[in-house]
Structure formats: structure tokens, C-alpha cells
Amino acid sequence: METMLIRSWIFLGFVLFILLGYISNKNKFLSSDDLFGGTTWLQPIFNKQFAYLQFPSKYINNQLLLTSTTDYFNIGRKLNNINPIKDELENGEGKLSQDSISNYLGIESNFNNSDHLKKEIDHDKADVFGFKDEGTCDLTKGNWVHDIRKPLYNASCPFIESYSNCEVNGRPDLEFINWKWKPKDCELPQINPKAFMESMRGQSIAFVGDSVNRNHFQSLLCILSQVEKPITLFTTEIREEFEALRYNHGYLFRSFALSLSYYWSNFLVQKTNKFILMNDNTTQNMRHIDIDIMDRNLVQNLAGIDILIISTAHWYLLNPMIILERNQVIGGHNCKNVMGMIEDPNLLPYVYKKVIHNVLKGLLSTPQFKGTLLLRSLSPDHFGHKRHDTGGSCNFTTPLNNPIYSHSIWMYNVQLQEFLNVYKTLDSPTMVRLKFLDITYSSQLRGDGHPNNYRYSKELNTMFMNDVNFDRSNDCVHWCLPGPIDMWNDILVETLRLIKLEGEM
Secondary structure: OHHHHHHHHHHHHHHHHHHHHHHHOOOOOOOHHHHHHHOHHHHHHHHHHOHHHHOOOOOOOOOOOOOOOHHHHOOOOOHHHHOOOOOOOEOOOOEOOHHHHHHHHOOOOOOOOOOOOOHHHHHHHHHHHOOOOOOOOOOOOEEEEEOOOOOOOOOOOOOOOHHHOOOOOOOOOOHHHOEEEEEOOOOOOOOOHHHHHHHOOOOEEEEEEOHHHHHHHHHHHHHHOOOOOOEEEEEEEEOOOOOOOEEEEEEEEHHHOEEEEEEEOOOOEEEEEEEEEEOOOOEEEEEEEEEEEEOHHHHOOOOOOOEEEEEOOOHHHHOOEEEEEOOEEEEEEOOOOEOOOOOOOOHHHHHHHHHHHHHHHHHHOOOOOOOEEEEEOOOOOOOOOOOOOOOOOOOOOOOOOOOOOOOOOHHHHHHHHHHHHHHOOOOHHHHOOEEEEOOHHHHHOOHHHOOEOOOOOHHHHHHOOOOOOOOOOOEOOOOOOOOOOHHHHHHHHHHHHHHHHHHHO
16 A cells, blocks of 8 residues: 555656646647756756766767658757857858857957957956966967077978878978967967976876877977987777778877877767768768767776867868767758758857867866866868868968968857856866967968978879879868977967966965
């Protein structure tokens, strides 16, 4: 009898729960999205219970299967519930205008040397980055000046990937290496590799991200290897279904007990590949991106890292992908030929905003990571008004007087805004662990620093001279080594110096 009574109370409680949900949502029952968003009085409870969905240390097995019906792409909620960009397209090509992006983000899209963000954002930057403190200045504002110093390494560095070795690939003008970044109100010292290694003795530095972050990693590796040749700790393959083979790399500078590593994670969040149905009834392999689950290759390698430098950007722009949140499809990007898919131009900024926010929060709350997290800002491309596959090029030989605005520049604003949003929620000890490595404006002026049409060696160009399938598109995303991004390490050193000062205080 007592058991029956308990069961009755449980059943009545469940019915009451459903009725309350029905009333609070007027004409619909509670969905999982309502539980997290629409029903504010339940939000604290469910946020606590399902926190791992947003910032996981464990993973969700995605059981979403291919179907031939449009139900697979039923978003379940409209993006107008999450402060969307106004429905505006640019040139009828599905591209968002800078105005609509800035309206959504609440920040200025005009990116210039004197005032590229709203005053309140600049004020936050001054507080967060220490620009108001004695002996510091805003390293993001300045210009490139001619420099007679030679780079700290040359094209013979064995860690330079072939597509970035512009000199070996036959680039005739090498003037691009003879410039240094001069901040407006101070000097930015060039990295002293031996002093840097001494100050970082016994620590572990890791870069995680896409190929541009690997580009940065190789720059620092070449600089430090001028002091001591590192030994290889590991080179591991990253095998992803239907994806090109990628590698993790780790090196040790034995005399300094300093390790430097790179881990491939082009989206920073989990991606899986699945076959989906197209409008012509064929199937095609396509990436599925879970924007609230961190990438395994990122999470599994966090233990023991003292300085973690992350970045992701360009992979989100042009690649077709299905987007998932809370294990449910919420839309697609560049998926107009997918059965039942309706392209939503508001989706991509929302996705990128959530990824940056979730990854920053997730990393800082992951128990095995105790180190300092640096978000490197957008590395801008210089294709101009065209894309890499439609004749875009960067035929510059000297730094630019004014930045060229690429279609990706809005991503910088998202990065900075979400960095500040996360930073403001942290307690004092955790604040010291989060930094913004801002290289965007200075890099905007270096359209001359990309491989462009010198991405292949002379031998490779000759070998495929008559091959019509050979990819002859220019590279205005990655950077020549040695080259302008060696300066990113100067900013890295200054950032780490400020961290040390904060720790001492």
C-alpha cells in the first residue's frame, strides 16, 4: 500500500510538472529548449544538472542518423529567440553586411587604427589588458616601420612547412622581412630566444587550433631552435574519417626542460563526418559541428600544459557544415543543396559566438587544465573582394597604409566581445589565467606577408605544369616564414611578462 502511494505521488508530481510547463509556455508543452531558455524559473536547476552539455569533460555520443525526410533538419526553435542579426544579405550572395553583424554583436564594425571598437569596449580593454598601468601600452595600435635587423632565423629552418617557405619556393622580393611593428606609444622589443627560454624553464607551451596556429607554432619553434636544437617528443597522426591526415607535434628543449607542442583542432569543438541526403537524392559526406562539445584532441591533451594558445576562424567561413547544439540540429552553413535545408544567414555569427564563449569557459573549468589560456585573435586573410578559388590574390610587396577589410574581419569582433564577456564572469584567480593575444590590426596591414602564388616549390610547379587539376589558387591566409608573424611572438612575450607581473602582485 505504501509503495502504491509513493508511486501515485510521483505520477501526480510528473503531471503537475507537465501542466506547469504547458501554462508557462501558453500553447505548447515544454521542450528541452524551453527548459533551458523559455522557462526562466527552471533555468538554474537545469543549468546545474546539464552543465556538461555546455562545458564538457565527458562526451555525448551523437546518435543522430540520416533520414530522407525534412524532419532531420527541423530546427525546433527559430533563431529569432536568440537575438539574431536582422535578415539582411549582401549582394544577394548570402553574405552578412558589416552593419547587420555589428547590430547583432552590439559593437562597431569599423576597424581602424584610432577607434575600432565602441568606447565602452575600449574602456574594458584598458582595464582587462592593463593599458592604464604604468609601463604598458596598447600594442594593437601602431604602424610598421622599416627595420634593418635580419630575422632571427632563415629559410633553412627545418620546421617550416613547404607552403610557408616563400624564399625556397622562389619568391623574388624578400623586402617583406625587413619591417617591425611599432606601437603608437611604446616600443615592442624583439623576442630574445635565450632569455625567453630561461624565463620559461621547466614549463610546457602548447598551440591548439588550425593551420594558421600551426604557422605561429612553427615560427616560435624556428626562433627557439637557434639557441638549441630540440628533440622530438612525439609526432602523432590525427585520423578523421573522410578528412586529410593531420599531425600533433611535440618538442623538448632539453637544457631548459621546456616543451613546445602543437595539437590539430581546426574547429576547437567536436566534429563528426556523416553522409546526408542531397536535393538530387544522392548522398554526400558532410561535417557535423557540435558547438557545445569541445574537441577530443583538445581536451585529451590538456594535462600539464602551462601556457595554452588557441585560435580558430577560417574553417567556419567557407566549409559546408551541419550545426548541432545540445545534440540537436539547429541549421546548416553552406548547405543549400542539402535535402530540406533552408540557409539562415543569421546562423554563422551565432555559431562562432557560442563556440568562442563555450571553449573559453569550458577550458577554464576543465579540472586537468591548470595553466594560462591565451586566445589569439583573428589572423586576417588578404584575398580582397575575391576568394581563394575565384582568383583572389595578394600581390603586395610592402606593408599597407590602411587595412584591407576581408569578409572575415567580423570574427575579430566576436572574439574580443566573447573574451570580455567571459572575463567579466571570472573570479580574481581565474582572471589571471585568461589573456587575449591581439594580432589582428597589425596583421591587417601585412598583405605582403603571404605566400600568394609561391605556395609550391619550383620542382612541384614544374612537375604539374600541364596538369589541369593542379590547384593553382593563391594562398593569402597562411604566412611566409620568416615573416610578419614572427612579431606575434614579440606580443606573446609581452603578454607573458604582464601575466608574471600580475602573479607577483
